[in-house]
Amino acid sequence: MVMFNHLFGKLFEKKAKYVHLLVVLQFISSLASAFFTYFSFYSGRFHLNLNNNLEFFPGWMALFASFTFLFGPILYILTVVQNERLNRSKTWRLAPISDGTFYIDNILSSFVSLIYFVFLDFIIALGLFFVSIFAYPKFGKNLRFELNLDTDTFLTFICIILLVILTALFIYFLVSFLNFSSQAILSFLPQASSHILISFIRIFIIIILMGLLVKLYRVLINSFVNLFLLKATDLAGLEYVVGMMFVVNLIMLGINVFLINHFFEAEEK
Amino acid sequence: MGNPLEITDLVYKKNQKKIITNLDLTLKPGKIVALLGENGAGKTTLMRIISGVAKNYRGTVKVAGFTKEADRKGHLSFTDGLTGFANSTKISDIIKFYQILYQDFNLKQFEQLREFMNLKPDLRLSELSKGMKEKLVVALTFSRRVDLYLLDEPFSGIDAMARKKIIKSIILWKQEKSTILVSDHFVNEIAAVLDEVVIIKNKTVCMQKSTEAIRADNQSVEEFYESFYQREEDE
Numbered sequence: 465m466v467m468f469n470h471l472f473g474k475l476f477e478k479k480a481k482y483v484h485l486l487v488v489l490q491f492i493s494s495l496a497s498a499f500f501t502y503f504s505f506y507s508g509r510f511h512l513n514l515n516n517n518l519e520f521f522p523g524w525m526a527l528f529a530s531f532t533f534l535f536g537p538i539l540y541i542l543t544v545v546q547n548e549r550l551n552r553s554k555t556w557r558l559a560p561i562s563d564g565t566f567y568i569d570n571i572l573s574s575f576v577s578l579i580y581f582v583f584l585d586f587i588i589a590l591g592l593f594f595v596s597i598f599a600y601p602k603f604g605k606n607l608r609f610e611l612n613l614d615t616d617t618f619l620t621f622i623c624i625i626l627l628v629i630l631t632a633l634f635i636y637f638l639v640s641f642l643n644f645s646s647q648a649i650l651s652f653l654p655q656a657s658s659h660i661l662i663s664f665i666r667i668f669i670i671i672i673l674m675g676l677l678v679k680l681y682r683v684l685i686n687s688f689v690n691l692f693l694l695k696a697t698d699l700a701g702l703e704y705v706v707g708m709m710f711v712v713n714l715i716m717l718g719i720n721v722f723l724i725n726h727f728f729e730a731e732e733k
Numbered sequence: 734m735g736n737p738l739e740i741t742d743l744v745y746k747k748n749q750k751k752i753i754t755n756l757d758l759t760l761k762p763g764k765i766v767a768l769l770g771e772n773g774a775g776k777t778t779l780m781r782i783i784s785g786v787a788k789n790y791r792g793t794v795k796v797a798g799f800t801k802e803a804d805r806k807g808h809l810s811f812t813d814g815l816t817g818f819a820n821s822t823k824i825s826d827i828i829k830f831y832q833i834l835y836q837d838f839n840l841k842q843f844e845q846l847r848e849f850m851n852l853k854p855d856l857r858l859s860e861l862s863k864g865m866k867e868k869l870v871v872a873l874t875f876s877r878r879v880d881l882y883l884l885d886e887p888f889s890g891i892d893a894m895a896r897k898k899i900i901k902s903i904i905l906w907k908q909e910k911s912t913i914l915v916s917d918h919f920v921n922e923i924a925a926v927l928d929e930v931v932i933i934k935n936k937t938v939c940m941q942k943s944t945e946a947i948r949a950d951n952q953s954v955e956e957f958y959e960s961f962y963q964r965e966e967d968e
Contacts, residue, residue, distance in 0.1 A: 470834060473833065553816060554786055554813055554816065555814075555818065556817045557785075558784060559806065559834050560804075560806040562802060563785075563802065650748075652749070653748065653749070654750075655749070726789060729781075729786060729787050730781075
């Protein structure tokens with residue numbers, strides 16, 4: 465457990481660098497966008513556009529918040545790529561921990577880095593919100609918060625959050641699975657001399673694996689999950705999808721841990 | 734604790750090709766052992782299997798009595814190309830990484846080795862030449878207190894003068910009971926510090942002999958290695 469925590473710390477430290485970089489970029493790009501929305505440059509100087517309904521700081525805050533939906537996916541793609549690089553890295557795989565545990569650590573640190581990104585965005589947006597209130601008291605006075613939380617809405621909200629989390633993890637697992645299994649299958653085939661040929665074979669293997677996964681997924685829905693989860697717990701709709709995703713994620717994690725422990729080698733350098 | 738290394742009946746296949754077959758090897762504590770063989774003989778693969786980064790092999794590999802890969806990795810130190818770090822990483826950051834990940838990392842020893850190798854801690858990986866990078870790798874590898882050191886061609890990029898100096902000092906850096914398994918093309922340069930020679934040929938260990946026995950036959954290690962290959966070719 466100690467090694468798991470130490471390794472997690474180092475992996476997170478590495479991934480947090482991307483988070484910081486993207487948050488800074490998001491901050492600067494939202495500021496630049498806000499600036500060019502509220503100011504126009506003509507006749508040799510900047511002029512304030514007075515036809516906007518929002519003041520500058522609230523506008524900046526809104527832009528910053530909306531940019532989360534652009535920079536969040538960018539960070540996600542970066543972590544997907546980084547996960548696979550680290551899985552193959554000899555430097556990291558030499559850590560005195562089993563490869564399966566290393567894999568879990570790697571995925572977990574990526575996931576936590578995503579949460580960290582959302583947290584930083586929230587803090588900055590909150591900061592801009594308070595600046596807006598202080599700078600424009602009218603903005604604060606006009607604010608109205610209404611929270612209608614009945615049990616159904618709350619449950620749906622929780623299910624959506626869980627589904628987003630499980631989908632993010634599923635894509636991590638899926639990419640790893642395709643990487644590990646295609647590499648493992650390649651190592652059983654005769655050596656190809658050309659890199660282009662190897663890449664072509666690998667893409668072919670990945671397509672076949674994707675097809676197999678889709679088939680397996682259908683079988684899983686129609687039989688096991690339907691039988692044991694839906695009927696046993698009487699869940700329906702979103703809860704069912706969440707439960708199914710959870711089971712699928714567990715299976716994918718198990719397969720990936722097996723593949724990295726027994727077949728997926730670190731790079732030679 | 735068992736021997737630093739015990740391998741029995743090791744078989745490793747990749748891409749439909751047998752790379753190692755029925756390999757047995759035992760190394761005793763406190764030895765410096767050369768792993769010799771032609772290019773592609775399987776020296777690097779053998780080290781990768783020992784360290785647990787190569788997979789899907791048959792046979793038993795024990796490091797200090799441990800067979801589980803996680804335990805093995807904890808009891809050996811393997812030269813690494815540091816490819817897991819970005820080029821902008823400073824030496825001081827790599828030290829922090831080693832300190833956190835390896836409980837047996839000895840900072841004092843590293844500082845001595847770093848000074849010996851003339852490496853400044855604020856240098857970034859991108860600022861290091863191939864030779865300087867290899868010096869750093871050697872310093873990092875020997876800064877861990879382990880039972881087995883695996884050095885895979887560690888001196889190839891280092892200039893001749895520094896190489897001689899480093900090889901002479903190896904004996905001072907290792908602990909008394911630790912064993913070093915080193916693969917290198919500069920047989921004559923490492924010969925002076927060697928206790929044993931292991932030769933890999935035809936995908937297995939075909940010779941393991943002490944340097945004492947080699948010298949008793951009035952041969953140098955290099956002559957022995959060359960004559961071994963000559964003999965095999967003649968046969």
